[in-house]
Amino acid sequence: MTKLIVGVSGINAVDNPGPGIGVARSLREAPDLDVRIIGLAYDAMEPGIYMDWVVDDAFLLPYPSVGNETYRERLLHVQRRTGMNFIIPTLDTEMPFYMKYRQELAGLGLPVFVPTPEQYRLRGKDRLGELAQALELKLPRTEVVSSADDLERAVDRIGTPVMVKGAFYKAYKAHTTKEALSHYHKLVAEWGYPILVQEVVEGDELNVVAVGDGEGGLLGRVGVKKMWITELGKIWTGVTMRHPAMLGATERFMEVYRWRGPMELECIVDGDDVFLVEINPRFPAWSYLATGVGVNLPARMVRRALGLPNPASEAEDYPAGKLFVRYTYEMVTDMNRFQSMITAGECGDCAREGRTAATGPGDTTSAGGSVAGHGRAPAVQSGDTP
């Protein structure tokens, strides 16, 4: 089999971690896949860049918001440097690009396994009512707003406290209308419209990670109960569970929407009441839990995407009661990778080889030239402000 060279984004293993490191670890642990991991980062400080036991090479990408052409060119640059032949985008903000250019990227030798734009739209935060009905789940009272006046009226109708949620990320609890307005303005500035105002429901936070095969079937799923979360609501300790309503809803989601790719179902469970919070169209940051209990979802997804068989010996099911514990750890390393990321926008073995080649006469490839803020114009920049 050709060596699998996978670009993985979301390698920001910080207090609000991206999913990339868990995805990359999972691929490395698949015994049948000969994998090299290319970290696709947006900042030279992303810890995954320095975790060379997980990430082989790392490249800085421009933010998707700079434009599709620039972003695509940068991916092709990474492909030329590394031979990258598969990409797993893990961040919400990347999804529109990868969904739109999925076929073109596949034609360029960069396949991705992502939903269609229509599938993505149907699970959007503004469609939660239909989604909950299709999945036979309850929905907290929810209103979609796009102005401050709308927000005030929604808070009046729902009653405080409410959750104020951004279009892509972040959710804040507000106890007063004034507080809700403050969160609204903050979220609009950061993530744009629409904003959701939602009734607060009490209960346990239960989530499921799953991968759909795009034909109505599941490639695997694992459920977790969040036992301990950070101030940002990110899971720090959790335990696998097998809640029939949630696992059933996951299967229905795949059947009804014929979902292709990873997803995370988020619910709040209060006794027999299961409230839908949202469905994220990507791997969650805790995906490694699934691999840890024997359901290697990233590997199963890659095999499916490449037409490889998923081994019968690999578990599709999992036990309840396995504990997930995140922890912090530090490393001390020299400045090489950091310097390389700052000056060239890339680091690792491929990057080193590439830079050697790029010093030859007539080579006009600029390793970091397409990265915003890392161009080659004469400049002096503090190393701690990339």
Place this chain on the structure above:
Amino acid sequence: MQRLRSLALNPDGFAFDPTTGESYTLNATGLVVLEGLREGLSSDELAARLADTFEVTPDEASRDVDDFLDHLRTFRLV
């Protein structure tokens, strides 16, 4: 009763609900009652077992069983 039967229970009094991921701790008395419930004993039979095991009066044992069942109801386990 289905929820109670599905609990993973260890001899030290740690119980785990695989459906919800919730975990509970039981003292020695609670463990005896829970095990009895899973065997299908009635309230009177549970009280009798408690009285035999912990040398308490039948009245005390009966009250303890009722209290424990209230706890289980609070946790929606029965």
